[in-house]
Amino acid sequence: MATSAHNCDANLLHQLLQDSLSEQQEQWLSEHLEDCQQCRSLLEQQAGGVSEWSHVRDVLRSEIRLQVDRPAALRSTLLPVDRSSLGEFPPVSAELNIDDFAVDFLQPSDRTDVLGTLNDIEIHSVIGQGGNGIVLKGLQPELNRLVAVKVMAPQLAASAAARMRFSREAQATAAIVHPAVMPILTVHSDGQLPYLVMPYVDCETLQQRLDREGALSAVDVLRIGQQVAEGLAAAHAQGLVHRDVKPANILLEKGVDRVMLTDFGLARAVDDGTLTRTGIIAGTPQFMSPEQARGDAVDTASDLFSLGSVLYAMCTGRPPFRAETTYGILRRVTDDSPTAIPLLNPAVPVWLSGYIGQLMHKHSEQRLASADMVAETLRGGLAHLQQPLTRPLPAALQSHHVRPWGRLLLVAVCATVAIAAIVFRPKGPRSPENTGQSGTQASVAAESRVSDSPTDSTAATNPSAAATLPEAATQAWTTSLDEDLNQLSAEADTLLSAPLFAE
Amino acid sequence: MPHPKTRHSLIVRLQDERNDQAWDDFVVAYEPFLYRMATRQGVPERDVPDVVQQVLMAVARSVEGWSDDGRDASFRRWLSTVARNVVIRFMTRERRQPSGGGGTSVIDLMKNVADEPAASERHRYDHELIVWAAEQVRSEFLETSWTAFWATTVDERRVADVAAELQITAGSIYMSRSRIMARIRGLIQDIME
Structure with missing residues (x-):
């Protein structure tokens, strides 16, 4: 049993329950749990004590027994659905079939290397597609100009409201002239399918970059963040709220440092289309603000929250709020605090993670003032990183408050360590208070089991102490973190790397 | 509301x-x-x-x-x-x-x-609370995760069997069922604290 016990990391288990593991860590832990009885028991005890597992089990069981007598409307919705109907929910829209699309929407062309033409544009290839529409690469022969054409998805184009919003917003976006905003060259809103023409830029999205490289350096975070903030400031100055600021809508031009914000008009059109009225949420909610997740009215402060979430993702390599379903993400956005950035990436300067915390304040009125100011502050932070001796840290990045949070976090980390020490205590000498019983339990746990239900977990520990941990750690990151944190996190690392699991 | x-x-x-x-x-x-x-x-x-x-x-x-x-x-x-x-x-x-x-x-x-x-009334209340919390939590997880939680925790079936049936790994069942449990307790704690 527990052949790989020397690899155990109690902290990972705790983080798992807070959904703060990277995908690689989850993968590793998943494999490790299959081999390690000790970690399985510990995980289950952190999730709930033995008595709580069995209490929940008994209640759910009796609920199913009882509800046979109940009218259907009063029954709980707990029983898993029949396995034959398992699987993902049907997608909101079927993926576009590109051949059908070419036939339905493009005019045929004589040239074989061209999919078809769209007015004055020769369409060469498909760049990407999603629920909102499809992006094509094309050439305008008369201007000898490469363009990207974004075509609205057919199911959206069927909605008159969506079309109207699309054209209005697209025209408004065309009025934003800023290096950090992807320009719109032409808008065609009256055809079969509305489309936008933009310059073709050899680029990748920030999402693609994060998927490939994970967390970015602080210099890159500030450089990209500053330009996105500038683009937002330009939009806000035109009275536009982007409402869909996320890494997939941030383009990084290849070879140069230029960053462009894109996808203004479609986001608005989708939001106002028929889709949201039926309760389907447009796009990924991972970067939404709490007010947006609740369906409340949003203003420019909502974009600042999303910008904060994007900065968070760049610092840590993962979005701040994750869950298995859209509903789960929405709940976390409105209710939970994300895992403190220093815990995920200690290399991030504390002033930066503190600032991101201010952007991501749950209450919009308590967020930072404007995208303009954010851009300026991030620019100052970047200058400071590059020339620390001549460029002092901007005042807005020197946090003066909220010291207690740092201490609370240390308490949480230390408690984790203490519990890990208790649980992973070598089994050899029996402690006097457990005489007899724990020895029996240990040997029972070592045997192969008929049922491996969590209620049978037997390793001795203190589940109620473990139970209070997630709250403490979550509270630790509400508004901002101070300089203490870097040191705390270093101390925690030292503590955690101590040989707890020597056996 | x-x-x-x-x-x-x-x-x-x-x-x-x-x-x-x-x-x-x-x-x-x-x-x-x-x-x-x-x-x-x-x-x-x-x-x-x-x-x-x-x-x-x-x-x-x-x-x-x-x-x-x-x-x-x-x-x-x-x-x-x-x-x-x-x-x-x-x-x-x-x-x-x-x-x-x-x-x-x-x-x-x-x-x-x-x-x-009386104890029996407290018991009924706890029952309602746990059923409610479980219903809330269910919508936050994939159907496979919930099915695996139910099969191994409520029905107490073997993890290996359920994993094979659902075509997922045993490790993912260990992880998701504990997450589900922790969320149920978290919701109840929000009310009871």
């Missing part, structure tokens, strides 16, 4: 600002449970908001009986206990005269609210 202002006006003579905040937090956490509880007791849909309002009102009025024992968060704990007792009273009445809807008065609900209810 009532507007936050309405919630606030329910409070009778709360002098301590921290308690105001505690009340608001409590209502935000508790109200969804009350809605579901009332529905499950058979209250007709149109009467449910009324019933929820009455229960909250009864809890709020009982606030006068509270005295600070100096312990941390004691107001909140006390609120949870009073709310439990009010709900138990409501469920008991509802069982005797089903779907009373508007027939239950706030004053009735407040009667003997400080008495410790």
